[in-house]
Amino acid sequence: MLYRVEGIVIRSMDYGEGNKIITLCTQTHGKIGVMARGARKLKSRHAAITQPFTYGEYVFYRQNTGLGTLNQGEIIESHFSLRGDLVLAAYASYACELLDRSLHDEEVGGFWFSQLKSCLEGLSAGKDPQIVIHLYEMKILQASGYGPSFETCVSCGSSEHSALISPRLGGRLCRRCHHHDPTAKVVSPGTLKLLMLFEKMDMRRLGNIVVKDSTKAELKQIMRSFMDMQLALNLKSRHFLDQLDKYEI
Known part of the structure; x- marks a missing residue:
């Protein structure tokens, strides 16, 4: 079909002599693997359309399930600037790997697709990459069924204002429920405000937010x-980001 x-x-990923296998996050069919024959050759018509982070229209043949074979493609947005900058490429790689590891092959990917698309657009537009990625992480948590809650206490439902955050229990705790997680962290008002904002905000609505370095840390x-x-994923791209932070590249 x-x-x-x-x-x-x-x-x-490279496959055989001159071929590539690409994984697409699609708007209508979830995550799909496609073989692009000859894509590694310099004059291949598939070379550009198979580059990481490329957003395009893909036409491929596939029998039932399994790997498809690319017939043709047209680039909508190449995101060339992301591949040309080491730091932005690292953030974009993390966004893609995080989605790849979180989204099952047969899972419908409409929401995942829209959030990734907006994430890459935000990185390309020069928005603070750390803020873009943390909002994206929040959307991944929510799409995976582990979205934190910051409006009320996750233990008793109290609306008492508290800056206690429990990643283990999945959100904010009131002071009376602190004993449920003694390791809950007290965060600054600025960080709590951002967490509450991220819980409600869609990636597509993110503007240029200026955040202090201490709050970002x-x-x-x-x-x-x-x-x-909540996800416990060991991602190579995150390790690389940590190395960039360590050496302040």
Whole structure:
């Protein structure tokens, strides 16, 4: 059967002599693997359309389930600037790998697709990459069924204002429920405000937000705790991002 889909290349690997296998996050068919024959050759018509982070329209043939074979493709947005910058490429790679590991092959990917598309657009537009990624992480947690709650206490439902955050229990705790998780972290008002904003905001609505370095550092620690506690994914791209932070590249 012949398929025509809009998709984003979230993974690309060499296969055989001159071929590539790409993984697409599509708007209508979830995550799909497609063989692009000859894509590694310099003059291949598939070379550009199979680059990581590329958003395009893909036409491929596939029998039932399994790997498809690419017939043709047209680039909608190449995101060339992301591949040309080491830091932006690292953030974009993390966004793609996180989605790849979170989204099952047969799972409908409309929401996942829209959030990834907006994430890559935000990175390309020069928005603060750390803020873009932390909002994206929040959307991944929500789409995976582990979205944190910050409006009320996750234990008793109290609306008492508290800056206690429990990644293990999945959100904010009131002071009376602190004993349920003694390791809950006290965060600054600025970090709590961002967490509450991220819970409600769609990636497509993110503007240019200016955040203090101290708040970003605290936000990174909290979001790292949520990702580790709720998803527990060992991602190569995140390790590389950590190395960039370590050497301040």
